[in-house]
Amino acid sequence: MPTKSCQRYEILQIDLSRPLEPLTVPPNACGVAFVIRADDRPVAYFMEALPAGTTIEPEALASKILEHAGKQILADRIFKELRGPLDASRFPRLDIAICTHNRPETLARCLSSLRDVGARWESGRTRVLVIDNAPSDNRTEEVVRNFAGVVYVREPKPGLDFARNRALAECTGDLLAFLDDDVVVDRCWLTGLQEAWAANPDAGAFTGPILPFELETKAQIVFEQMGGFGKSFERVRFGARLPESPTYPCGAGIFGAGANMVFSRAALERLGGFDEALDTGAPLPGGGDLDIFYRIVLAGYPLVRESNLVVYHQHRREYKQLRHQMWTWGLGTMAYLVKCWRQNPAERASIRCWTVWWLCYQLSKISIPHLRKSGGRWPIDMVIAELAGAVVGICGQYDRSVARIARLRRRFA
Amino acid sequence: MTTHNGEQRWQAVSLDLSRGVPELSCEPGYDGMRVVFFWKRIPLGHCQLASAQLPLDRSQVAAVAAQSISTAAGDYIFEDGFRSALPGSPPPAIEDPVATLEALLSVERPIARLAMNLPVVGPKPRQRLTVAVCTHERPQELERCLTSIVASAEPPDEILVIDNAPQTNDTYDVVARFPSVRYCYEPQPGLSAARNSAMAAAHCELIAFTDDDVVVHPDWTARLRRCFEDPTVMVVTGLVLPAELETQAQQIFENDFHFFHQGYRRRYFDADYLTAARRRSAPVWEIGAGANMAIRRRAFDLGYRFDTRLGPGVFGGCGEDSEFWYQILVDGWSCLYEPSGCVFHYHRRDVPALRNVVTQYMRGHVAALIIQFRKYGHFANLRRLVWELPAEYIILFLRSITCGFPLGRRIMLRGWFGSFSGLRAAFFRGRSEIPAE
Numbered sequence: 001m002p003t004k005s006c007q008r009y010e011i012l013q014i015d016l017s018r019p020l021e022p023l024t025v026p027p028n029a030c031g032v033a034f035v036i037r038a039d040d041r042p043v044a045y046f047m048e049a050l051p052a053g054t055t056i057e058p059e060a061l062a063s064k065i066l067e068h069a070g071k072q073i074l075a076d077r078i079f080k081e082l083r084g085p086l087d088a089s090r091f092p093r094l095d096i097a098i099c100t101h102n103r104p105e106t107l108a109r110c111l112s113s114l115r116d117v118g119a120r121w122e123s124g125r126t127r128v129l130v131i132d133n134a135p136s137d138n139r140t141e142e143v144v145r146n147f148a149g150v151v152y153v154r155e156p157k158p159g160l161d162f163a164r165n166r167a168l169a170e171c172t173g174d175l176l177a178f179l180d181d182d183v184v185v186d187r188c189w190l191t192g193l194q195e196a197w198a199a200n201p202d203a204g205a206f207t208g209p210i211l212p213f214e215l216e217t218k219a220q221i222v223f224e225q226m227g228g229f230g231k232s233f234e235r236v237r238f239g240a241r242l243p244e245s246p247t248y249p250c251g252a253g254i255f256g257a258g259a260n261m262v263f264s265r266a267a268l269e270r271l272g273g274f275d276e277a278l279d280t281g282a283p284l285p286g287g288g289d290l291d292i293f294y295r296i297v298l299a300g301y302p303l304v305r306e307s308n309l310v311v312y313h314q315h316r317r318e319y320k321q322l323r324h325q326m327w328t329w330g331l332g333t334m335a336y337l338v339k340c341w342r343q344n345p346a347e348r349a350s351i352r353c354w355t356v357w358w359l360c361y362q363l364s365k366i367s368i369p370h371l372r373k374s375g376g377r378w379p380i381d382m383v384i385a386e387l388a389g390a391v392v393g394i395c396g397q398y399d400r401s402v403a404r405i406a407r408l409r410r411r412f413a
Numbered sequence: 414m415t416t417h418n419g420e421q422r423w424q425a426v427s428l429d430l431s432r433g434v435p436e437l438s439c440e441p442g443y444d445g446m447r448v449v450f451f452w453k454r455i456p457l458g459h460c461q462l463a464s465a466q467l468p469l470d471r472s473q474v475a476a477v478a479a480q481s482i483s484t485a486a487g488d489y490i491f492e493d494g495f496r497s498a499l500p501g502s503p504p505p506a507i508e509d510p511v512a513t514l515e516a517l518l519s520v521e522r523p524i525a526r527l528a529m530n531l532p533v534v535g536p537k538p539r540q541r542l543t544v545a546v547c548t549h550e551r552p553q554e555l556e557r558c559l560t561s562i563v564a565s566a567e568p569p570d571e572i573l574v575i576d577n578a579p580q581t582n583d584t585y586d587v588v589a590r591f592p593s594v595r596y597c598y599e600p601q602p603g604l605s606a607a608r609n610s611a612m613a614a615a616h617c618e619l620i621a622f623t624d625d626d627v628v629v630h631p632d633w634t635a636r637l638r639r640c641f642e643d644p645t646v647m648v649v650t651g652l653v654l655p656a657e658l659e660t661q662a663q664q665i666f667e668n669d670f671h672f673f674h675q676g677y678r679r680r681y682f683d684a685d686y687l688t689a690a691r692r693r694s695a696p697v698w699e700i701g702a703g704a705n706m707a708i709r710r711r712a713f714d715l716g717y718r719f720d721t722r723l724g725p726g727v728f729g730g731c732g733e734d735s736e737f738w739y740q741i742l743v744d745g746w747s748c749l750y751e752p753s754g755c756v757f758h759y760h761r762r763d764v765p766a767l768r769n770v771v772t773q774y775m776r777g778h779v780a781a782l783i784i785q786f787r788k789y790g791h792f793a794n795l796r797r798l799v800w801e802l803p804a805e806y807i808i809l810f811l812r813s814i815t816c817g818f819p820l821g822r823r824i825m826l827r828g829w830f831g832s833f834s835g836l837r838a839a840f841f842r843g844r845s846e847i848p849a850e
Contacts, residue, residue, distance in 0.1 A: 066510055078524055242463065
């Protein structure tokens with residue numbers, strides 16, 4: 001078990017264009033998380049528990065970087081060389097939608113990170129929308145007023161997917177990006193998207209790695225140690241089938257997560273937008289992103305996981321919040337699976353296989369090898385929360401949610 | 414797009430990136446393609462693309478290729494940092510990580526650098542090369558194989574066909590059509606006996622073996638011949654790629670059982686490898702495959718022989734090659750796995766034949782473990798037999814219970830019976846005994 005003092009990890013950005021220097025773990029930290037950048041692009045993320053005051057020599061650091069990032073650095077350069085120069089002049093119009101609910105401070109942070117990357121961007125072809133979802137006051141509107149050019153839209157029906165569909169209705173660009181209000185985009189986010197689109201103009205969706213914004217509390221560290229969001233830096237272009245994967249595409253977690261996703265507007269409109277019964281606030285707060293990824297690939301659109309499309313997400317700070325989040329993940333995942341099961345009888349074999357895999361994966365989190373890897377914290381309460389959520393999700397939560405949003409629609413009609 | 418019996422057809426494609434990055438699309442009638450990426454005729458990696466992921470334009474192919482070849486390309490470009498781990502061992506430590514990282518970052522254009530660093534086929538070495546093909550009643554396959562050998566960029570100095578316990582004259586007739594090929598007759602049945610007689614009959618210092626169900630790469634002979642500079646290297650093995658993936662049996666053999674494929678990076682095995690892995694059994698069967706190996710004739714002169722109690726046609730479908738490598742390693746010689754010398758193997762097309770092959774492989778594997786233990790008293794072989802192998806089967810069985818019993822797993826689990834019959838090797842008496850099939 002961690003000691004009382006072990007409450008934060010230092011996040012270090014290592015830029016490989018500069019020579020490596022010895023690093024010292026700060027006195028108030030119990031570990032370090034590394035974000036490695038090569039050619040200014042993020043190429044790897046890894047974390048390690050280290051006692052405060054430890055010095056990491058360049059030799060040790062270099063061998064860790066080679067282990068985690070070596071292959072990707074080389075693959076990136078080979079890709080650039082084989083691909084040749086890129087014509088980025090014909091990037092389509094982009095709308096970036098941030099759906100928010102009563103979090104003006106984090107929203108302001110997200111907007112300023114976008115302004116910073118937008119400054120390097122030709123203006124006029126990129127638009128930022130803030131979808132204020134069922135706000136209880138005017139604070140969000142006031143924050144948005146400080147950012148010139150940001151469009152404010154109010155969506156009264158409470159529910160994330162109501163807000164997302166509102167963004168789709170308001171969208172005028174060819175691409176529609178969704179960011180959570182608690183993320184900050186990396187400085188290469190827009191260029192990454194531009195390059196990914198230039199290579200895959202036919203893609204229905206783009207996703208990218210979601211790294212931690214801070215690791216200041218036990219809950220945030222535990223969340224990352226349990227795997228966090230997807231952090232694969234491998235470029236993959238997914239299709240409706242993936243060879244050698246019996247659980248594909250129903251295990252939609254490999255695609256990415258809703259905090260960082262970009263869609264082609266035409267694809268979203270053809271699919272009829274997001275399923276509003278998922279991601280609807282307290283009763284069923286999850287699964288909407290998995291559902292849309294799944295439908296995108298099943299409809300035959302390529303889904304591109306792009307390594308340069310990086311955001312930093314502020315995880316839940318309180319342990320109780322984290323436990324609740326795990327509960328919602330279990331709930332959302334299973335509600336999404338119930339929906340898939342009903343609507344795609346042809347995919348049932350992969351759904352069954354994936355459900356079993358998911359259960360084994362949850363149990364593996366409390367197995368001894370996993371403990372050894374994650375530094376010894378036993379997240380049994382987290383696993384129980386997720387499994388409990390899953391049980392509720394299987395037992396009719398999707399139907400209850402469908403009935404509930406029908407009432408909501410009537411009320412706001 | 415499945416054929417009438419619901420079976421998938423995959424296309425096995427070789428793509429040389431040095432001739433430019435093409436667009437990829439699936440030919441009609443195929444469910445996907447397995448692409449092996451080459452650079453200047455050296456294999457660097459592969460990927461599988463389902464027809465649902467195709468077509469791909471040039472930059473998309475570049476992205477897939479970059480992910481598939483980066484490790485092998487790194488191994489060719491850099492001194493360190495991308496070395497392959499040996500089977501059963503952790504990845505090798507990097508000697509000077511700071512310099513290695515600097516070297517990695519200094520290469521802005523890795524492909525241009527790769528073109529400079531790839532091993533070139535230099536002047537012909539002094540040692541001469543015999544290619545020996547051991548065959549048993551497969552005249553059509555043999556003809557295809559001999560045609561590819563004769564067409565090598567650097568034809569071997571001698572080509573032998575060992576006709577193993579023939580029942581007809583078909584093999585002789587095929588060989589008669591190739592004036593440069595010498596016919597040898599070996600009455601004793603079994604691949605081991607045939608290989609031993611090939612080594613006895615060969616006139617050259619190096620003997621490259623391949624099977625009759627193989628087509629060799631044009632550079633195969635040239636690449637293998639240049640791997641014997643180090644005098645301690647007695648055996649060189651190479652990469653075996655699938656020649657076709659037309660049937661489900663072939664796809665299962667390639668994707669589910671990694672009997673042949675040992676990666677795209679060079680590996681060096683010496684006596685230390687065996688001792689380092691002494692506690693756990695050293696997976697010598699992962700050094701390569703008998704379908705693609707070359708042996709220094711000196712090994713034969715020193716008395717090394719393929720165990721005639723093992724191998725196809727006698728007892729089990731494999732094991733004689735890995736048991737030979739085991740003898741070599743125990744005595745302090747070394748083996749090299751060199752992927753640039755590659756051949757294309759036609760896997761069994763139908764499921765019953767595949768099932769038989771897997772059962773025979775397991776039988777030969779178990780028999781080889783027992784013989785190695787009896788010969789050298791290395792307990793690691795016993796450990797593999799009573800602990801690692803059963804554990805693998807139990808894990809396979811549990812995984813099957815949770816995720817179903819697809820055909821590949823069913824075949825693998827049936828192989829278990831093969832391993833039981835392999836236990837008979839414990840009762841072999843002398844080396845001269847020829848166990849009944």
